[in-house]
Amino acid sequence: MELKLKPSKVNVYPTRSFLIRNTSAKEWVLELQRLKFSLQEVQVFPIPDTTANSIWGCFVISNQNLKSNEVGKNQLCQTVFSNFFIAEKSTLLPNINDSDKALLFAEGIYIFHPEFGIVKLEEQVDFEKLTLTPIENPIEISRPEASVFHPKGISSFYIKPESEEEVLENLEKNTVPKREKLPNQPLNFFEKGRLAFYKNFFSTKKEGEELTGSEKTAFGEKVDSFLNSFSGEKNNTIEDWQEDYENLEERNQKQLDKLLKMLDENPEEALKYAIPLDPNNSSRGGSQGSFTWNKRWGDLSVFGTGNWSGGGGGGSIDMGDSYFQLEEQYRKTALALIAKKEYEKAAFVYLKLLKNPYQAAQTLENGKLYKQAAAIYLKHVNNKVKAAECYEKGNMTYKAIELYEEIENFSKVGDLYLTLKKRALANQYFTKTAEKLMSKNQYLNAATVFQNKIEDLDGAQNILLEGWEKNFESYHCLIKYYDNISDSKVLKNQYDYIYHQKLSEPNKMNFLRVIQHEFKTKRDLQEHLKNIGYELIAQAAAKQPRIVEELKKFNRDDHEIIKDISRFKNG
Numbered sequence: 187m188e189l190k191l192k193p194s195k196v197n198v199y200p201t202r203s204f205l206i207r208n209t210s211a212k213e214w215v216l217e218l219q220r221l222k223f224s225l226q227e228v229q230v231f232p233i234p235d236t237t238a239n240s241i242w243g244c245f246v247i248s249n250q251n252l253k254s255n256e257v258g259k260n261q262l263c264q265t266v267f268s269n270f271f272i273a274e275k276s277t278l279l280p281n282i283n284d285s286d287k288a289l290l291f292a293e294g295i296y297i298f299h300p301e302f303g304i305v306k307l308e309e310q311v312d313f314e315k316l317t318l319t320p321i322e323n324p325i326e327i328s329r330p331e332a333s334v335f336h337p338k339g340i341s342s343f344y345i346k347p348e349s350e351e352e353v354l355e356n357l358e359k360n361t362v363p364k365r366e367k368l369p370n371q372p373l374n375f376f377e378k379g380r381l382a383f384y385k386n387f388f389s390t391k392k393e394g395e396e397l398t399g400s401e402k403t404a405f406g407e408k409v410d411s412f413l414n415s416f417s418g419e420k421n422n423t424i425e426d427w428q429e430d431y432e433n434l435e436e437r438n439q440k441q442l443d444k445l446l447k448m449l450d451e452n453p454e455e456a457l458k459y460a461i462p463l464d465p466n467n468s469s470r471g472g473s474q475g476s477f478t479w480n481k482r483w484g485d486l487s488v489f490g491t492g493n494w495s496g497g498g499g500g501g502s503i504d505m506g507d508s509y510f511q512l513e514e515q516y517r518k519t520a521l522a523l524i525a526k527k528e529y530e531k532a533a534f535v536y537l538k539l540l541k542n543p544y545q546a547a548q549t550l551e552n553g554k555l556y557k558q559a560a561a562i563y564l565k566h567v568n569n570k571v572k573a574a575e576c577y578e579k580g581n582m583t584y585k586a587i588e589l590y591e592e593i594e595n596f597s598k599v600g601d602l603y604l605t606l607k608k609r610a611l612a613n614q615y616f617t618k619t620a621e622k623l624m625s626k627n628q629y630l631n632a633a634t635v636f637q638n639k640i641e642d643l644d645g646a647q648n649i650l651l652e653g654w655e656k657n658f659e660s661y662h663c664l665i666k667y668y669d670n671i672s673d674s675k676v677l678k679n680q681y682d683y684i685y686h687q688k689l690s691e692p693n694k695m696n697f698l699r700v701i702q703h704e705f706k707t708k709r710d711l712q713e714h715l716k717n718i719g720y721e722l723i724a725q726a727a728a729k730q731p732r733i734v735e736e737l738k739k740f741n742r743d744d745h746e747i748i749k750d751i752s753r754f755k756n757g
Contacts, residue, residue, distance in 0.1 A: 194277045194676045199264035203271055204257040207243040211316050214244050231307040242302050271297045388428055449515045462539050463513055516540050529553025543567050556580030616640045629653025630662050660693055664700045674710055685718055698722045702739045716740045
């Protein structure tokens, strides 16, 4: 029997060994140390060269599967049998069955390589005999001062941001206006108390935006009737209160009107007098008191350590219907500031005055103030995904990596490490991504990560085979496995390999579907595929007579076979 090696684009057998081409045993040891292999974990055999009394290199056998990135510049080898090895990216012709194996490779270890042919490996290298214990010479080491490194070029860069607290504190200093009182005598403490008291007895009447007077509430009517029941003369107490109420309400309304007008004409100046709105329970009426300017900054710390988005701090203010006017005007002010590209001040309006932290963060993000936007998303919206996206857009790569890792978006972590030219770290996270997908039985997606992200086709093929064997996305996994093989001869061998070695009762019908798909797309192998399909159908026909219908898919133009199928089904 003449054995031959043919080139192949993929490895057909497991790769658990590799060759080191060098004539020096010292270099073998150094290379194994560089690759982090322990001499206790591997077997090392010398390989003779084709010239007498010369060494080609050595052959290293490991106890686990190896990848190309684990052996460096050295060449992997495939394990055909436990004691017979061939070079990587090659296939053996003809196929060796068990009787051939017993005859040719009964004992000993053999390797078949295009450069030196078939070699029987007699004995392992005894490194203890080759090693000389060095003579120790005492030396004194002097360490030079660290030199300044001048890079020749920049391959990647990232921005190191401050902490979220520092970002927000700086934002506060730059955008929050100083607290000032609105001019023209707002209501004093006693007047605000009287107005709050009167609201139990009267309600305001308005036409459009103008105050037109007031009217008694049901409670006010009862009190007036009660006061007038003690004598025959008219008691004017309620009327006097009503007049005082209207005067106080008008002064209070004028303060609101001034603020609304100022927001329309000079929004940046108006921010000094603006008050926060509470969409939950205050600022919409009730008995909280009149509109007051002294409370608007209260103990709020807008961009610093205070509660930028939290409730409270602004006081509870009764503005009645003016609440909605003020809310609408705040929104117009924010849009006007955005149009002027003053994104920080617009964010101040959304966050401090309208209590909408998400809109504030989005405004900063749209203005490309990614560092500030990320701080708001983290501290006030608790949205780590959006914060990570902002750090990524702002080239604050390590902060983005930290957050993506926290939310277990390992694929994104790998992508970012690639931008930093850290392929080894990227591959670690791409592997985590694949493992996470496989834990969810998504073997096809996991293989795609290995093939496209890690660029490890062998690893992808192993995952696809595992998906096939475990019956998770088995049909699509096997289709993809075959699509990755471009050599027709290797492909034919792989059809036979799966058919004879990897087929079980549960996945036979899936394999028939795969063969039918391959029959339509691989025209040069149609005859071979048809034979496999016929065998599968014949094996199942006794228990499943209707399966003979599948013969049509291998004989689209044969009209006679339809009659044969019908006769078979009818007995």
